Amino acid sequence: MNGRLPVVLPPVPGELFSSWIARHAAFYGVPSLTMLRHCLPEAVSLHIADRTLSRDQAGRLAEMFSMDAKTVRQMTFANLQRTAHRFISKEPIQRCASCKSGTSDPGPILRCDLQGWRITCPHCSRPFQDSAQCDRGRPFDQYHAAALRGEKLLNDDAERDIQTWTSPLELARLLLMRRVPWPLPRDAELWRYRVLGVVITDLDDVIAREGSFPPSPKHPIVPLHIRPALLAGVAIVERVGPEMLQMLQAHTFGHNRNRFVAETDHLVNPAFGLPGPRQMQLI
Numbered sequence: 001m002n003g004r005l006p007v008v009l010p011p012v013p014g015e016l017f018s019s020w021i022a023r024h025a026a027f028y029g030v031p032s033l034t035m036l037r038h039c040l041p042e043a044v045s046l047h048i049a050d051r052t053l054s055r056d057q058a059g060r061l062a063e064m065f066s067m068d069a070k071t072v073r074q075m076t077f078a079n080l081q082r083t084a085h086r087f088i089s090k091e092p093i094q095r096c097a098s099c100k101s102g103t104s105d106p107g108p109i110l111r112c113d114l115q116g117w118r119i120t121c122p123h124c125s126r127p128f129q130d131s132a133q134c135d136r137g138r139p140f141d142q143y144h145a146a147a148l149r150g151e152k153l154l155n156d157d158a159e160r161d162i163q164t165w166t167s168p169l170e171l172a173r174l175l176l177m178r179r180v181p182w183p184l185p186r187d188a189e190l191w192r193y194r195v196l197g198v199v200i201t202d203l204d205d206v207i208a209r210e211g212s213f214p215p216s217p218k219h220p221i222v223p224l225h226i227r228p229a230l231l232a233g234v235a236i237v238e239r240v241g242p243e244m245l246q247m248l249q250a251h252t253f254g255h256n257r258n259r260f261v262a263e264t265d266h267l268v269n270p271a272f273g274l275p276g277p278r279q280m281q282l283i
């Protein structure tokens with residue numbers, strides 16, 4: 001369908017594209033997907049549009065909503081590099097109490113509510129709260145300064161494609177790989193030991209108390225109260241340099257070691273004046 005919409009609701013700062021469409025849907029009294037398909041008949045879902053909205057689609061939407069295409073596309077995650085998409089949650093996982101105070105309903109969803117690398121609100125810099133509103137303490141408060149450094153590194157990588165000697169997002173994934181602790185623990189619960197625990201030594205105990213730790217390199221969104229540990233770990237490894245990755249390689253074993261070495265050798269070897277990646281052997 002063509003034609004400009006008679007009433008357009010301005011996006012709130014940082015609003016997520018699907019939230020903005022949903023508010024129009026509520027205003028016009030139609031389902032959200034119907035609202036989106038009114039503008040983009042080929043749209044499959046709001047979730048997919050949030051991640052893949054093309055320039056052409058943004059241009060068509062901009063025409064109907066009487067605004068510029070860049071503003072429309074900036075509400076999505078379509079510009080993010082591939083690794084960053086793993087850190088985008090399907091649902092809001094955090095909220096800023098300051099930016100959303102005064103309303104009983106959830107209000108507009110912001111892009112930052114879904115960003116799994118953030119611990120602070122980009123609009124007011126205050127700490128995020130868990131969207132489930134459960135207080136699980138702040139076990140990594142002592143790493144706060146390093147965590148803020150890590151948050152900036154990851155945000156620059158995800159949103160601005162700015163990297164240092166490596167991709168901080170890739171570093172975060174590497175730190176979530178499994179490691180083998182030595183000496184071997186008596187409980188033999190090897191699932192809970194991550195490479196990150198070598199850098200942030202309090203991590204093993206916190207995870208042991210939690211009883212589970214689902215995040216992995218494939219699903220790297222860490223719960224908000226544990227996320228400072230991951231961000232601080234990234235900041236520390238980034239500051240020390242590739243030499244630290246070589247030390248971390250020694251804490252991995254078997255299939256995990258092969259994967260870790262394969263993903264880090266191209267960074268480690270130049271730091272030691274060695275040629276490129278070595279031939280892998282199954283251990």
Ligand SMILES: [Zn+2]
Pocket residue numbers: 096097098099121122123124125126
């Ligand atoms: Zn805020």
